[in-house]
Amino acid sequence: MIKLYGSQFSLYTGKARSYLKKKGIQFEEITSTMSVYKNFIVPRTGVRFVPVIQTDDDVVIQDTTVIIDAMEQVYPERSVYPSTPRLKLASLLLEVYGDEWLVIPAMHYRWNFPKKNDKFIYAAFGSLVLPGAPKFIQRIFGKKIGAKFKSFVPRLGINSDNIPAIEASYEQLLSDLNCHFKEHDFLFGGRPSIGDFGLIGPLYAHLYRDPAPGELIKRIAPEVCAWVERMISDEVPKGQFLANDEVPQTLMPILQRMASEQLPVLLDTDQRLTEWRKANPGCREVARFIGTHKFVVENVESERAVLPFALWMYKRPVDFYSGLEDKSSADQMLETAGFGSALQSGLQNHLAKVNNIIVFEDWKPDQDS
Known part of the structure; x- marks a missing residue:
């Protein structure tokens, strides 16, 4: 059975996990504790990034896009890549948008709402160091690990001057997605595309699970929440991509x-x-x-x-x-x-x-x- 190394609060693990579930690929998930990093992830990949998968024949693959493309070769049925030009191009663009741009609101809403988020986030990070320890101990260690990730916030350009703009942009995005998911189960019809998997990483791991943004998305974008829940469920969609290569308005x-x-x-x-x-x-x-x-x-x-x-x-x-x-x-x-x-x-x-x-x-x- 395929092994997926990552964590529940990892943005990109959320993308890989959703893909495996929506394709109906059986897998075992292994939490990437410090011990797992030291003894498996770094020795086998040369880097300290998750997710990582290990196939039945001991091939180790890092990076969600590489993972998905490798799995598509083995499991080509019901491909996540539309076969028509406009749908495929739009889905590839939206993967880039989710993977590389929505990390901005994801990181803002995770690290700039300490009263609502810190206990939850620091306990999650601390569980990677001391999986069996009490929550208050995990939070102490988690704060030290979390500081490294929090330091990335200004590098993404998130600061006091543009936070209102980032929040306004994100809330409008949620509104637009909410309108779309009132009409469609996924971005391009009845089954998820590579674009859906690009979006699910930030919209699940950070913006749905974390307390502060979780309250926001549930309050103003219920149809987006329903899509998130479809994307993380074990149910394998049976629908088709939209006909006639029409990208929905x-x-x-x-x-x-x-x-x-x-x-x-x-x-x-x-x-x-x-x-x-x-x-x-x-x-x-x-x-x-x-x-x-x-x-x-x-x-x-x-x-x-x-x-x-x-x-x-x-x-x-x-x-x-x-x-x-x-x-x-x-x-x-x-x-x-x-x-x-x-x-x-x-x-x-x-x-x-x-x-x-x-x-x-x-x-x-x-x-x-």
Whole structure:
């Protein structure tokens, strides 16, 4: 049986767990305690990230997107990738949005509401160190571990100046998703797509389970809560993707929000990475952070770290679009969604993941020297 290493409060474990359940793949979940990190995860993956899966034949895979694609090869029935161009492109874009952008409200609502969240969160982190200890002991140790994750909040650009904008954007997103899920069980019809799995990570592990955002989502977005509950249940959906390659109009506000907020950051990250590569000739491995840049949410400008990893994810919809023989229907959708010619223009930097490390795909020894 497949083993899934992660935790209930891990954003990306939520994505992987939901995928395995919705595909009907049997698995055993193992909590990633400090002992598990030391004795299994780090030795087998070389990194300290979850989730990780271990297959029946002892293949170990890290990163949710890599995990899902590997499982799709083994379990191709009822693929999570729509077969039609517009639905597949939209689902790939929404995976990027969930994975790489909704981490902003996820981290804000987890770490900036201490009165409601701290006891819950610190006990959860402490359980990884001392699984059998009393809650008050777990909280003491959990606070030390949690401090590392909390320190990431300003790097994401979350600060007192733009918190009202982040909250306004998130609440409007919930409203838009609520309208969509009144009409559809999942993003693109009767079964979940890769886009659903991108969204479920932040919307379950942080924004549904944590006390403060959990109160908010339950109060203003009951249909989103119902979708979360469908996504985490053991029931395997029997429905189909929508016919005629039609992206629902109810998804356009979500795609437009991605285009207005996240797309400029992705494009600027690509340009900043080009500059970083010129300044660091000969580097194959891409640094996790490469300076800072501006971003805008709800007309409020702020500054955040430049995170090249997101380009590895964004490359997926860009490559899919590039490979389409007939791009006309996709172009129409992209124009309506506010992406303009961004995907047509492609990327300056093509990233790959090798041994769980992000590298330049076209790197050759001495190439940049």
